[in-house]
Amino acid sequence: MSVEQGLELWKTLSAVEFIRAMGDGRMRGFSEVADHIGQLVTAVEPGRVEIAWTPEPKLCNPAGTVHGGYIAMILDNAVCMAASSVAERFLPMLTLNLNVDYLRPIMSGETYTVTGVCVHPGRKRRVSTATVVDSTGRTAAQASGSVMPNESFAG
Template sequence: MTSTTKASLSGLELLRAGAASIAQRPGIGQLLGMEVEALEEGLVSFAVTTQPAFANPLGDVHGGICATLLDSVMGCAVHTTLEAGVGYSTIEIKVNYTRTISVEGRRLTAIGKTIHTGRRTATAEGEVRDDEGRLVAHGTTTCLIHRSDPPSERT
């Protein structure tokens, strides 16, 4: 997909086009083996299956895996609400962990939902659950919205 084509798609359309092609998925999604579960306006869900490469020094899933899942679903939930040619970046992310996770093939599902999308910032919340439905992490994010403002609106 060309950059011109990407710029003409809304955030939701761009994410759906990327989900349709594994080759177009971002590197982090390929690296962790993320699978798209849901892509709707204001709501995104991705899943991964744990593996030994996800281990922290104690042998459980490293907290960065859940943080990455949360950053991905919350940011992408914001992206689904943006019009064509508008981007975003994470300003901050807050993650709470509620239990340890085995590296032995547990399926983790993350859901991100927008709370508010404004002109310059957006907020979202997310949670990660294991394959038994238990909450393993939850978080919030604030994203900066990248718009090309007309010269009369710039400060």
């Protein structure tokens, strides 16, 4: 999908529908970040997003575990999408603060569930939390973040 086609969908879909389109493949090529880190949006409703994340070996540090920067990236994506999902139309978020707790190693090749929840859906500033949970239900990382809508995309 071209950026122009993505922008056209941006103008016509609700925020939840737009995030859903990211997960069902209609937005493929609009942003390469999701493909690069191995994320797939699996569920979205206003204020909540769920992502299946299967990190590849290219995301690992020399110790063989997923690099903390990529863990922060997936948590930031979940925080931002949860915050975006509460709006009428999708707007990307600008991260003001992201606090990450790394609890357990994250391994490549395993699938994790990343859940973002918007806990304060303010107009100017939104606060969300996110968790990375392994297949046994154990939390591997968690974050809280404050974000604001990137109004330059309001078009």
